[in-house]
Every structure is written in structure tokens, then in C-alpha cells.
Amino acid sequence: MLPWSTELAGRIEQGVVRSELLRGNPLGDPHERPVYVYLPPGYDDDPGRRYPVVYTIQGYTGHVAMWFNRAPFRRPYPELADELFATTDTPPAIVVYVDAWTAVGGSQFLDSPATGRYHSYLCEEVVPWVDARYRTLPDRDHRAIAGKSSGGYGSMVTPMLRPDVFGALATHAGDALFEVCYQPHFRDIARLLRDEYDGSYAAFLADLRGRVHGTKDSDMDLIEMYGYAAAYSGNEDASVSMPFDDIGAVVPEVWSRWLAWDPVRMAVEPKYAEALRAQRAIWIDAGTRDEYHLDFGAEAFRREVAKAGVPAEKVHFELFNAKHGAIEYRYPLALSWLCHNLT
Template sequence: MGSTLPRCLRSTGSILAALALAGLTGPVARADTPVIPDFTDGFGLTQVPDATEVRSTSDFTITVTTPQVSGPHKIRIFLPGEYAADPDKRWPVTYFLHGGGGSVDDAAAAPALRSDDMITVVPDGGLKGWYANWLVQNTAVGSANWETFHLKQVVPFIDANLRTVPDRAHRAVAGLSMGGSGALHYAQARPDLFGHTASLSGGIDFGMAEIRAAVLATELNLTGAWCAVGNSSSSSGTGTCTGYGPYVDSDAIFGSPYPILGADRIWNAYDPAASASLSKLADTKVTLYTGDQGVIDTNTATAADTVEARLDQLGIPSRLVNYGNGASLSPSCDGGHNYACWAPAFADYIPRLEAAFEAATTN
């Protein structure tokens, strides 16, 4: 049967070229490649070509660059299963902040983060970024404005490219260990963005010498400090991070940690446990989880108690779950600093968060 197309358009290449000129086709993809949303550069973020990792239509990672933070950085995204099937629906968003020595792939160790009721966004926080704009920018890791990257670039970039509900009632920030500190700080720094925050085994009291020492250990790359123990390839929580990246000066992130003549003023200004910082959470739903076993969670339990007490003094409601040795949380949890405890903690938290998102939608 003869073609009705003109002879000059009968070749496949010519047909595709003609369709492209008409705006009817884009880049040719393999038939078995899952289709994910298209992202447009903006807000200072530029996507790295051919660096996208697609595991499924609801689990993929894009890679971006920004002048704010040296090097390419990944953003892993979990979409609800019905995201593509319901193109008119908008979804709440939770930002998950990983721990020290971790990566965006750590989120896979907490299955509850893969929700059919919300979008989960996991931005790279660096091996020792501490979710802050560093005091010193000319270290071995280069530019390190992590707070600017996340709050002024990643959040609006996600809202521009995905069907989010872009208000604080439908946006949460949660993290563990180093990321627990970051989650509480981000909620304080931008209460206009986040209506919910959760810290799991977080280094949230910068007034504690032990937590300042943990920050210094990451700067000096002393492994065995506050690593996010366990990762996506070891969801049982038995893995250990391999390090915090290149050595940097101990004053690089927050300046001098010593409380002498105000030398530690940046630490105090950032401190998530400071009453002035906590007062910014008056309209934010705050949740804290921690065990109390081992050298690390013994300190995170103390920090969580301090934060809860100060919130109480300020008249700000919060929910603290100290699961002690882990027996009350899960048979897998030993009360220590690991995903064997954090995964069931998220399994407890996420349904509560989903219910809060739903209540905000219906009210």
C-alpha cells in the first residue's frame, strides 16, 4: 500500500524532522523508559544533562548545579502512585533532610517516606553541610550556602515544576541526626514555608558541648562521630557512613565554638534550641523522636528534653516520643542512632502528617 506522504517525507528521519518543526514531538525515548515530569531550570538551579536516575515513574533523582553550593547535587523525589493518573490534583510536600555522612538515597531506608498521599523531596545536604550557610566559603569543599540552596532555590523550584499545594499548611520539613537539626532550623528560619517539622535523633541543642563537638568532628572528618548509621542498602541499620568529606577548618561552618567574649555568636544565632529560635514555631506543628541508648542518642535525648521544656515555657505545643531502648517503638529498634529506629519512627509520624495535610485541605 503506497504512502500518501510526499516523497521527501517518507523516511523516518524526515518524518520526525517534520513533526518536530510542527511542535508535535520531542526527544525520542525508549518505549520501556518510565515517563517522569519535565523540569524547567530556574531559581538559580541548572539541571545536569543525562544525569537523571529513573527507578520508576514515582521514584527518580535529578541532578542540579548552583553557584550557591559547589559541585553537582542530587534531588531524589518520591511521587504518589496516582500523580500521573490524576493530572488536576495537587499534593502536599515533605522535605526529608538526611544525616551527616549520608546522601539522598538514605531515604529509601524509611519506606514510609514513599507515600501515596504526598510528594517527598530529598535534597542533597552534603556530607557535613549542617543545613547552614557556612562562614568560610574558600575551604576544600568550595561554596557552601546550603540554607540558601534549599530554602530559596529547591523549594520554589519544586513548586514550579511539580503539582504541589504551595502553602505552609501542606509543606513539612523532617530530618534525622544532622538533618534533624536542619529540619528544626529551617522551620524556624522560614515559618512562612513550613507548617510542620520533625526531628529524629537530632543534634538540636547547640548549647550542648557534645553537639558542638559533633559538628567539629564532621569538619575535621573524624568518622565515628554522628554518622547517619544505616543507608538505603542497609535498611536494618547496621551500616556506617564512611566519612564526612575533605578536612576543613573547625571554624568553617559556624566560626569559633568557644563561648569567650561572644566568639560563638553564630552558633548561638543558629541554635535550634534557643528560646528566641523556638518562639518562631508558635504556629508550627513540632514533633521530636529520639532513643536514649548509646553515646549519640543519650545526647539527642537530652537535647529533645531541653527543646520540649522550652517550648512548654513558651506555650507552644509539641510532641516528643522518647522510645528509650526501642522496645516501645519496634522489635528492630535498639534505641540507638540508626535506621532500624528511624524507619519505624517515620512509620509512626507519616500517617499523622498525612492526616494533618488532609485536615488542612478540608478545612
């Protein structure tokens, strides 16, 4: 297995989406965002052929260039996807790699007054940008979204919010069942804030701005929780409310705002249940040793999908022996399944 890049059977084009929706966002992040578009083998051979599209989104702290990071003895997902189309009977599709990074590490692909309009940017700017430039089948029945972790979260909620845009989804270890995956960490974050920053997130953020991220052991834990809060409980003045107090206890009025964005709870609501029933295909998986217990979130989401009335033949559910990281080998399995269901 080569430790450097390999030649693709298809090709990847790089572009820039100039987003009006992200212009002037509260964090001052760029409104011009890179987008990578994979075109499958044979795309240039038949100028009249159109293709389904799978939008691929990343986990927390992910940005689009990281798709090409190469770990020892492993291949990055764009190469695995290319091999899938080149060597199997998977129907060809365009794969779009979307960037939704923010200065706090991520957006959860939601519209938030504390981060910016990343949900609308995806649905109302990135999708039309791709449809205008490539030979897509430009309708929701031929359009899917897939991701892992926070990207898996975005893949669950985006089709529920916009079933007119996306007609299929794949979530790998997506954030769900918030009282299991998030709430147990509140006490640990409260302790870190107390011991290192007198209980103040403002003090942490001020300290972080003056040095390199990661030079303190607590940096990642603290910024990650703040990033989630910026997405789920950002306020109209761009401030961020935390869902726990100085002793790690839940603040009910803020926690309820988080729970309203939990895919498991969203799926119970009639309008979102209807959106799930409208999906052509739903892939749900997670590792049985996931450190954030997102295997429980996957199971809980699967149960609500079933309760919503989604036929069993439209759903693929699987728990596999793995932790949270290094599960990129799972993505081509879902990609193939989605392509068969979008064609």
C-alpha cells in the same frame, strides 16, 4: 525480607537542581545537585489533584543516594514511606529527598561563608524547583521538613528561620543542647590533634587530602568536629574558628557563635518563638540510649517549644528505646503524622 530492591507502589523521579547560590562555594563543591522526588500511588490518575510536600534531609556525611542503602534485615526509608502510602490511610504526599553534602561532610543546612549558602539553596532554589515541576500545594501550610541527627537539626532551625516556607517539622535525634551533645567531645578532639597533628587542624586537613578517608582511626572524629565548626563558626575569609583551644577548653567568643545556632536557645528568642507558634505540627523524638545524648536535646527543645506557646496538641514528643543509629523505622511514623496535619 528481600536483600535487594522492591517494586514501589508510587515512583521516584531523579532530577538536578542547578544552584546559582552554591556556584563558586568556598569548598569547590558541585553547584549542580541531585534531587529525588517521590510521587505517591495515584499521582497520575487525577491530573487536577495537588499534594502537600515533605522535604527530607540527612544527617552528617549523608548524601541523597544513601537513602537507598540497604542494611541486612532492614528496608531503606523510601520503601518504608512508599508502603505507608500504599497500605495505610495516610493522606498522600510528595516526598523530596534533598542533597546538601559538602567536602567536609555536611552543611547543617545553614548559610556559612566557610561552606556555602545551603539554607538559602534549600528554601529559595530547591523548593521553587519542586513547585514548578510537580503538582504541589505551593504554600507553607502544606509543606514540612523532616530529618535525623544533623538533618533533625536542619528540620528544627529551618522553619524557625523561614516560617514562610515551612509550616511543619519532624526532628529525629536532632542536634540540640550543644553543651551536652558537642562540648564534652572538645577535650577528646584536642587530644587527637595534639598527639597526631601537633595541635593543627591545617595539618590534619593536609594529611587527609593525600590519602583515603578513614584509613586513620581519628579521621571521622576530626572531620566531624571541623564540619560543625565550618557551619557554626566559619569566617568571612572562609577560614574556620574552633570553639576550643589546645587543651580542650572553651574559647568563649567562638563558643558563643555556636550557641547562637543551638535550637534550644534559638527557641527562646521572640522571633523564633513566633515562628514555632506558626507551625501546624512539630514532631520531636530520640532514643533513650543515644550516644550523643540527643534525648536530652530533644527534651530541652520540647520544653522551649512549650514555653514558646505552641499548643500541646500540635506537638508529638516521644523518647524510645534505641541508640542514635538504625532508627529509620521511626521516620514513617512522623511522616504519617505530618501528612495528617498538612491535609
